[in-house]
Amino acid sequence: MKTVQRKICLLGDFSVGKTSLVRQFVEGRFDDRYLSTIGVKISRRQISRPDYLLNLLIWDLAGGDDYDDVTSGYLRGAAGILMVCDLTRPLTLHTLRKYRKQLDEIKLDPVVVIAANKVDLVAERAVDDSLLEELSQQINAPYLLSSAKTGEGVAAAFDQIAGLLEKKKS
Amino acid sequence: MKDSKLPPNLIEKRVVEHLGTRFAYALLDPQFKIKSTSFNFNELAAPEGEGLQGMPLADLFPELIGLEESMGELLSGDLEALNLDAVNRLVQNGSEGEEVVQYFNFTLFPADRRRPGEGLIFLIEEVSDQANLRQDLVQERNQLRLTQGELARANRELQRLDQIKTLFLSMAAHDMRTPLSVISGYIELIQDMIRDDEPQDKSLINRDLTIMQDQVHWLNRLILNVLDLNLIENELLVVDRQPFDMRLAVEQVARSTQNMFKNARQHLSYHVPTADVFVLAESDRIKQVLFNLVGNSFKFISRGGRVHIDLRSDIDRQKAILAIEDDGPGIDKAYQKHLFKLHYRTPESNEVQGTGLGLYIVKKLVDQHEGTIWVESEVGQGTRFVIELPLLSNLQKVS
Incomplete structure (x- = not known):
């Protein structure tokens, strides 16, 4: 069966759970401790698609600092981007709008999916579906609810990116 | 294949010692395969690697997969250099065999600026000390920002509760004043009746007392509600x-x-x-x-x-x-x-x-x-x- 490699980057504010999402997706585990990522951490996972195998090279980028030239360097060659926000911190949605604007400025056109993370923290949720729909329209990307802790929506997010990549190719 | 390594000349060794950092480099052909490496390349990039000559660089550094287009731009002279800062790599810790995270900066640039199509130089530098310091700072900064956010949220919630409490007290006081004024009015009425020397109509007094009793019940229920709220909020109901x-x-x-x-x-x-x-x-x-x-x-x-x-x-x-x-x-x-x-x-x-x-x-x-x-x-x-x-x-x- 044919194997295809694609680079996928994770973008989002600090502490939204990017590293935890990757860890859940690649290693199937969750760690409650928060450890800021510096630079970039690259992981791999293969997923099966109907006609081929897809090797995902997942770039977990540091979040929180203003987007700069260094981040642009990391994004080179990215086929897809998983933008991550935190359902308990409404300001993290705003950060994604900035990322979208900056992607447009450097003329990158990867497929984009939004993961609205920490859906397991029901009592602390501060972002409702209408805000997510608004964000989804503004940055022209579908969204789904995810939890790196429970695994909800994690594989689905990467599957959705794979599906969009196929759609874009055809 | 040891012949792929450049001979360790004295100047190169002195430069590495003088800078006190761990860096190494490899020369790549136009297909991005390794042509030769610095004497210390294996130490940083491929501890167990032998025979690196001819190996595609991306086999050794999967971090470069997806960057082929940018590397092509380097070869064509459209791009001066490509930097990847603080790339996290899991490295075996020599003595204990456990894996630790080390940080590396990668830089790619044309080997010959006048003839960029000839090949590229790949420079790798271990920057774990600086990155760990940066990690400590960023961690503290982010924790501080999270705490600030939590404090701001708690503060907003306290203000909201304070407003509710003020409103509640004002509503409760208002609610209690109404039956109290009714009771007070009827007390005055009965006092007036008693002051008159004329014989009193007991049924009238009884009617007024009944109304007063209703109002007392009303007040009692208001107070019960307030007491119950306390029980509910403390999960004691x-x-x-x-x-x-x-x-x-x-x-x-x-x-x-x-x-x-x-x-x-x-x-x-x-x-x-x-x-x-x-x-x-x-x-x-x-x-x-x-x-x-x-x-x-x-x-x-x-x-x-x-x-x-x-x-x-x-x-x-x-x-x-x-x-x-x-x-x-x-x-x-x-x-x-x-x-x-x-x-x-x-x-x-x-x-x-x-x-x-x-x-x-x-x-x-x-x-x-x-x-x-x-x-x-x-x-x-x-x-x-x-x-x-x-x-x-x-x-x-x-x-």
């Missing part, structure tokens, strides 16, 4: 459930509030079935629920308005069904789902006295009795609150 015939509660509450309705030129009616309606409940709490719901309807109906209490059993579903219906103004659908929230007041209800406690407490009490409560209402069509409680079986009644 418990009910002592015993077999109890709901008909008694309906009859007693109807009797106790009848005068209140009569004096306001309003009407209260009730219907109970001939057969008993036994539930497992604390009788005083069920009466409290009824007082709150009847009192609520009383506040919203106009002069001449009606409130009806209906009790029946649904034997098939084993439920006691208690409904309190009125011909008041009704409640907009948009507000209905919020009615049982603490301190919730519909915009229309702001013109009517109330603390926003009654329905919240009613819901909590019904929950404690394993029952359900809901509201059916249409604007202009009146309102109906319905409570369902599990019926007691005959066997349970006996036991």
Whole structure:
């Protein structure tokens, strides 16, 4: 069966759970401790698609600092981007709008999916579906609810990116 | 293949020693395969690697997969350099064999600026010390930002609660003043009657005392609600459930509030079935629920308005069904789902006295009795609150 490699980057504010999402997706585990990522951490996972195998090279980028030239360097060659926000911190949605604007400025056109993370923290949720729909329209990307802790929506997010990549190719 | 390494000349070694950093480099051909490496390349990039010559660089550094286009731009001279800063790599710790994270900067640039198509130089530098310091700083900064965010949220919540508390106190004080003024008025009336030397009409005095008693009950219920709120918020509200015939509660509450309705030129009616309606409940709490719901309807109906209490059993579903219906103004659908929230007041209800406690407490009490409560209402069509409680079986009644 044919194997295809694609680079996928994770973008989002600090502490939204990017590293935890990757860890859940690649290693199937969750760690409650928060450890800021510096630079970039690259992981791999293969997923099966109907006609081929897809090797995902997942770039977990540091979040929180203003987007700069260094981040642009990391994004080179990215086929897809998983933008991550935190359902308990409404300001993290705003950060994604900035990322979208900056992607447009450097003329990158990867497929984009939004993961609205920490859906397991029901009592602390501060972002409702209408805000997510608004964000989804503004940055022209579908969204789904995810939890790196429970695994909800994690594989689905990467599957959705794979599906969009196929759609874009055809 | 050791011949792929450049001979370690003295200058190169001195430069590495002088800078005190760990860096190495490889020369790549136009297909990005390794042509040769610095003497220390293996130490940094491929501890167990032998025969690197001819190996695609991306086999050794998968971090470069996806960057082929940019590397092509380097070869064509369209790009001066490509940097990847602080790339995290898991590296075996020599002595213990455990994996540790090390940080590296990668840089790619043309080997010959005048003839970029000849090949590229790949420079790798270990920057773990700086990156670890940066990590400490970023970690502290981010933790601080998270704490600031939590404090700001807590502060907003405290302000909201403070506003509710102030509003609640003002509403409670207002609610309590009304029955107190009524009582005070009737006391003065009775005092005037007593001052007159003429013989008094006992029935008149009795009527006034009854009105005063109603107002005292009203005040008492207000205070009970405030006390219950305290119990609920501290999760101390418990009910002592015993077999109890709901008909008694309906009859007693109807009797106790009848005068209140009569004096306001309003009407209260009730219907109970001939057969008993036994539930497992604390009788005083069920009466409290009824007082709150009847009192609520009383506040919203106009002069001449009606409130009806209906009790029946649904034997098939084993439920006691208690409904309190009125011909008041009704409640907009948009507000209905919020009615049982603490301190919730519909915009229309702001013109009517109330603390926003009654329905919240009613819901909590019904929950404690394993029952359900809901509201059916249409604007202009009146309102109906319905409570369902599990019926007691005959066997349970006996036991």
